Amino acid sequence: ERLPGLLRAMPKAELHIHIEGSLEPEMIFALAQRNGVPLPYASVEELRRAYAFTDLQSFLDIYYAGASVLLHEQDFYDMARAYLARAAMDNVAHAEIFFDPQTHTARGVHIETVINGLHRACADARSSHGLSASLILCFLRHLSEEDALATLEQALPLLDRIVGVGLDSSERGHPPEKFARVFERCRALGLHVVAHAGEEGPPAYIWSALDVLQAERIDHGVQAVHDPALMRRLADERIPLTVCPLSNLKLCVFPRLADHNLLQLLEAGLAVTVNSDDPAYFGGYVNDNFTQLFAAVPALTARHAYQLAWNSFEASFAAEADKRAWH
Ligand code: HPA
Numbered sequence: 511e512r513l514p515g516l517l518r519a520m521p522k523a524e525l526h527i528h529i530e531g532s533l534e535p536e537m538i539f540a541l542a543q544r545n546g547v548p549l550p551y552a553s554v555e556e557l558r559r560a561y562a563f564t565d566l567q568s569f570l571d572i573y574y575a576g577a578s579v580l581l582h583e584q585d586f587y588d589m590a591r592a593y594l595a596r597a598a599m600d601n602v603a604h605a606e607i608f609f610d611p612q613t614h615t616a617r618g619v620h621i622e623t624v625i626n627g628l629h630r631a632c633a634d635a636r637s638s639h640g641l642s643a644s645l646i647l648c649f650l651r652h653l654s655e656e657d658a659l660a661t662l663e664q665a666l667p668l669l670d671r672i673v674g675v676g677l678d679s680s681e682r683g684h685p686p687e688k689f690a691r692v693f694e695r696c697r698a699l700g701l702h703v704v705a706h707a708g709e710e711g712p713p714a715y716i717w718s719a720l721d722v723l724q725a726e727r728i729d730h731g732v733q734a735v736h737d738p739a740l741m742r743r744l745a746d747e748r749i750p751l752t753v754c755p756l757s758n759l760k761l762c763v764f765p766r767l768a769d770h771n772l773l774q775l776l777e778a779g780l781a782v783t784v785n786s787d788d789p790a791y792f793g794g795y796v797n798d799n800f801t802q803l804f805a806a807v808p809a810l811t812a813r814h815a816y817q818l819a820w821n822s823f824e825a826s827f828a829a830e831a832d833k834r835a836w837h
């Protein structure tokens with residue numbers, strides 16, 4: 511079969527990857543041992559068996575528990591190094607990496623420890639793999655806007671190491687407008703702005719991510735299909751959606767990959783991209799997302815593959831000169 515080979519070989523940008531979600535069970539156990547952090551699981555196998563999710567929240571509970579082994583700058587460096595080496599194998603030429611500082615600062619880890627470790631790994635990926643990587647700081651939406659503002663304050667001396675901000679964690683009950691002021695502040699600081707919206711939540715959350723937060727990209731966004739006016743807006747303004755097929759499958763957003771609506775979004779003219787979200791938890795890195803989706807949806811062709819790869823560079827915050835080189 512030529513199509514899987516093409517999907518794996520084509521250069522691509524990954525724009526929706528939570529670095530804490532790249533922490534493989536083996537590394538969780540290694541870091542737990544290195545740092546003397548107790549784990550409520552006896553073995554790698556037992557931990558992996560707990561990865562049976564019914565919705566977003568059932569995943570987040572285990573994902574935050576896994577992140578508790580991260581304490582030192584070297585831990586954050588090692589985690590990001592491993593992801594970037596794995597991404598290079600998937601022919602990822604550019605990655606924009608989400609991280610959740612509040613998950614770590616709440617445990618007493620300083621924000622510089624987090625950002626410096628991740629940033630050093632991104633810098634080294636350029637020399638080791640020819641891969642450009644940048645960081646997007648995500649605010650946890652289940653926490654207050656005051657907590658997000660305090661986090662932004664802590665990050666101010668390190669803003670040259672961040673390309674933008676995002677919004678993640680528990681979606682339902684935490685609409686984007688809850689974070690209007692902190693996002694306004696971020697935009698005034700010249701940061702790019704993205705937000706998770708319409709993963710499990712309603713199309714109204716996508717509207718407010720666009721209108722209130724002025725998000726430049728929507729992370730997930732698959733619920734947009736239920737609102738024709740929103741679909742027209744996303745297509746007309748070419749607002750990218752960073753879609754994560756295996757994540758949507760594992761968190762039961764769609765019952766089967768064959769039921770995924772990515773083709774429908776693409777055919778409606780939306781700037782769709784394919785991404786891994788939390789590859790260590792959802793059973794695959796970005797190329798697995800491409801190959802498994804294309805295998806499940808036979809109407810997806812090489813033409814769609816090229817379009818998705820093109821969209822990923824177009825949707826990125828990379829310098830225009832770099833974008834032209836990749837195109
Ligand atoms: N949605 C919301 N928050 C997250 C996700 C996600 O898919 N992954 C990691 N944090």
Ligand code: ZN
Pocket residue numbers: 526528678706729787
């Ligand atoms: Zn995500």
